[in-house]
Amino acid sequence: MTTERTYIDLSSRTAIVTGGGNGIGRGIAIRLARAGADVYVADLDVDAAKSVSDELRVSGGRSSAGYVDVADQSSTDQMVASAIDELGKVDILVNNAGVGGAEGWAERQEGSIEDWNKVFEVNVLGIVHASKSVSGHMIERGSGKIVNVASAAGRRGSPGFAHYSTSKASAINVTQAFAYQLAPHKINVNSVCPGLLWTDLWHDIADRRLRMTGDGETSGRDYFEQRLSNVPLGREQTPEDIGxxxxxxxxxxxxxxxxxxxxxxxxAMMN
Ligand SMILES: NC(=O)c1ccc[n+]([C@@H]2O[C@H](COP(=O)([O-])OP(=O)(O)OC[C@H]3O[C@@H](n4cnc5c(N)ncnc54)[C@H](O)[C@@H]3O)[C@@H](O)[C@H]2O)c1
Incomplete structure (x- = not known):
């Protein structure tokens, strides 16, 4: 019988997942560990990262965790150094950490200049910093995989959320540029574009929408479900789907x- 591990076998691989403490990142970390990978869980929310790492160890995997602010190159350098120190090497980098804007973004109808700067610092430069931190190590080893978590929002501009959708379009574009640059070293660089997941990020998006429409009757979850009606398969995605x-x-x-x-x-998107 073909087991899951024989189809997608990541045993003897080591992965870093940024923003791995919550939501989609946590789902990715769990899925990679289930495929046999050792996982370094990195997050601004270090307690959440440690708790996911503890979960992975309890299920029998090797895992470690640490703080990272992907907006800061020295912090991603430190993340990669710690992962190599604690788990021996890095084969896989998943750039998942992402934000909807600067502090308080969900209370604003339009992205402020601080929101534009923040999404570029985290959603775009976060990918650049972590990829730069790990690529020397991967080039030396002659192999590697980098996966960037972009968004369906990167496929089509979102009204009132242009700062976010533009940052995710950039994540798709930088994926292509790095794929070209790193191809001679046998490093694959791809992105995934998740659709709709009921995570903390979407709770904030829904709250913002309710504030904008002033509709006290509809709950955030109702608004989220309305959005699902435009999705051909009519289902929300789970962190496991993305994983x-x-x-x-x-x-x-x-x-x-x-x-x-x-x-x-x-x-939802077919391009
Ligand atoms: N939820 C969705 O429907 C959806 C859809 C498409 C794409 N995405 C993308 O998926 C990724 C994960 O989103 P989520 O829904 O799980 O969000 P989330 O808010 O639940 O989790 C995001 C995680 O990233 C961490 N983080 C934020 N800024 C960071 C930084 N500077 N450095 C390190 N870690 C940082 C947070 O602490 C948190 O653990 C994001 O890139 C998001 O844009 C989400």
Missing amino acids: NAVAFLCSDRASSITGQALNVDGG
Whole structure:
């Protein structure tokens, strides 16, 4: 019988997941560990990162955790050094950490200049910093996989949320540039574009929408479900759905795939 591990086998691989303490990042960390990878969970919220890492160790995996602010190059350098120190090497980097804007963004109808700067610092430069921190190590080893978590919002501009959707379009574009640059070193760089997941980020998006429309009758969850009505498969995504796509892209099954952006959104985007 073909087991899951024989189809997507990441045993003897070591992965870093940024923003791995919560939501989608946590789901990715769990999925990679289930495929056999050792996982370094890195997050601004270090307590959450440690708790996910504890969970992975309890299930029998090797894991470690630490603080990172992906907006800061020295912090991502430190993250990679700690992962190598504690787990021996890095084969996989998942750039998942992301934000909707600067502090208080959910209370603003339009992105402020601080929101534009913040999403570029975290959602775009966060990918650049962590990729730069790890690429020397991967080049020396002659292999590696980098997966960036972009968004369906990066496929089409979002009204009132332009700062965020523009940052995610940039995440798709920087994925392509790095895929070209790192291809000679056998490093694959891809992105995934999640659709709708009911995580903390979406709770804030829904709260913001309710504030904007002033509709006290509808709950945030109702608004989220209305958005699902435009999705061909009519289902929300789960962190596990995103983890499955990431695990595939990090596996030998995806060796010929680079520079791609894989929509994991129930068919919401078909480009
Ligand atoms: N939830 C969705 O529907 C959805 C859809 C498409 C894309 N995404 C993207 O998926 C990724 C994860 O989103 P989520 O929904 O799980 O959000 P979330 O808010 O639940 O989790 C984000 C995590 O990133 C961490 N983080 C934030 N800034 C950081 C920084 N500077 N350095 C390190 N860690 C940082 C947070 O502490 C948190 O643990 C983000 O890139 C987001 O843009 C989410």
